[in-house]
Amino acid sequence: MVAQRSWSSATWLAMGYAWLVLYASLFPFEGWRWPPGQNLWVLMKLPLALQHSDFDLWSNILGYLPLGLLVTLAARRSGLRNRQALWLALPLGAALSYGCELMQQFVPGRVPSLSDWVSNTAGNSAGAMLALAVNRLGWVDRWQSFRGRWFAGDAAFALALLTLWPVGLLFPSPVPLGLGQVGERLRQFLAALLSDVHWASALQALLAAPPPLHEPPLQPLAHAMIVALGLLAPCLVANAVVAPGWRRLATAAGALCVACAGLTLSALLNFGPLRATAWVSAPTLLGLALGAVGAVMLAPLSRRHTAGVGLVVLTALVVGVAHAPDNPYFEQSLHGWEQGRFVRFHGIAQWVGWLWPYAAMAWVLSRLGPRSDEYR
Numbered sequence: 471m472v473a474q475r476s477w478s479s480a481t482w483l484a485m486g487y488a489w490l491v492l493y494a495s496l497f498p499f500e501g502w503r504w505p506p507g508q509n510l511w512v513l514m515k516l517p518l519a520l521q522h523s524d525f526d527l528w529s530n531i532l533g534y535l536p537l538g539l540l541v542t543l544a545a546r547r548s549g550l551r552n553r554q555a556l557w558l559a560l561p562l563g564a565a566l567s568y569g570c571e572l573m574q575q576f577v578p579g580r581v582p583s584l585s586d587w588v589s590n591t592a593g594n595s596a597g598a599m600l601a602l603a604v605n606r607l608g609w610v611d612r613w614q615s616f617r618g619r620w621f622a623g624d625a626a627f628a629l630a631l632l633t634l635w636p637v638g639l640l641f642p643s644p645v646p647l648g649l650g651q652v653g654e655r656l657r658q659f660l661a662a663l664l665s666d667v668h669w670a671s672a673l674q675a676l677l678a679a680p681p682p683l684h685e686p687p688l689q690p691l692a693h694a695m696i697v698a699l700g701l702l703a704p705c706l707v708a709n710a711v712v713a714p715g716w717r718r719l720a721t722a723a724g725a726l727c728v729a730c731a732g733l734t735l736s737a738l739l740n741f742g743p744l745r746a747t748a749w750v751s752a753p754t755l756l757g758l759a760l761g762a763v764g765a766v767m768l769a770p771l772s773r774r775h776t777a778g779v780g781l782v783v784l785t786a787l788v789v790g791v792a793h794a795p796d797n798p799y800f801e802q803s804l805h806g807w808e809q810g811r812f813v814r815f816h817g818i819a820q821w822v823g824w825l826w827p828y829a830a831m832a833w834v835l836s837r838l839g840p841r842s843d844e845y846r
Contacts, residue, residue: 706768
């Protein structure tokens, strides 16, 4: 009987990255209209760009390079040969880019062009060729050997979650490591959706009511607990696919280093090099210490029990972040991301930061079965 090949983490990352590219290409999702005086056949012929800066060129290339890389790696991991992987990755990236450029003609403020499609396709092709080079050099085999020693055989989705966690840290949050801050945006979305629904007028009025102008500040201990939960969450996701022992302590140390690096980079992007350590405060450092100690204390748990504790930690994290009041620095940095120079990276970091805890909750919930303690 032939063993069924499981999905690799590259497959999950490729699907997630394709969705994020689609989102970023069509942002903002409002004001769509049919271009006046144009028919479908005219729209399908992409116009040439009147102006095209070097930044636009390289951002398009670099934006699609990971897509070609991930799709090709996923195809190779699924058993396809090099040529078959290229025949999948190259048309897929070109079709996605063309579809995005075509739909951008319906989005006010977006300027589609044939040169953008060419640079996107070039980036996708470069990523596909890089994937083949990485595979030819044996790096994929080395990674598989490392993964086999450290992680369970069904760890693909967990590895994708752990890869995306630092990306979510780049988007500004009210509390350091406080991912999942989607409540206010969800409230605004539902209020707008129910604005013309007569039978839901009471609910719409409740949702449309603005939050209090003077919310009490977050207490230092509550701040520290949210930070600790934010650090514990990826540690427990990793522990659910890592055998108990020194490797779990190593993943906890790695999570702590990645957290500090991600918060520093986020502060650097938002406030500049002189404020790169603006996230450092007594409550934050206390929270990091508590999270690290908690990760060490929970390291001996079995995978099944780790998944159960992880579900509790993730739930407490999203509840704590939902009750954390905004602060002026958060509002300032959020405005900079959504209106300023970070708008090109808005979709990726924002959606990862919003949805990461919920995706992790769904995954650890699936690990609560009796087979979760098997090391494969």
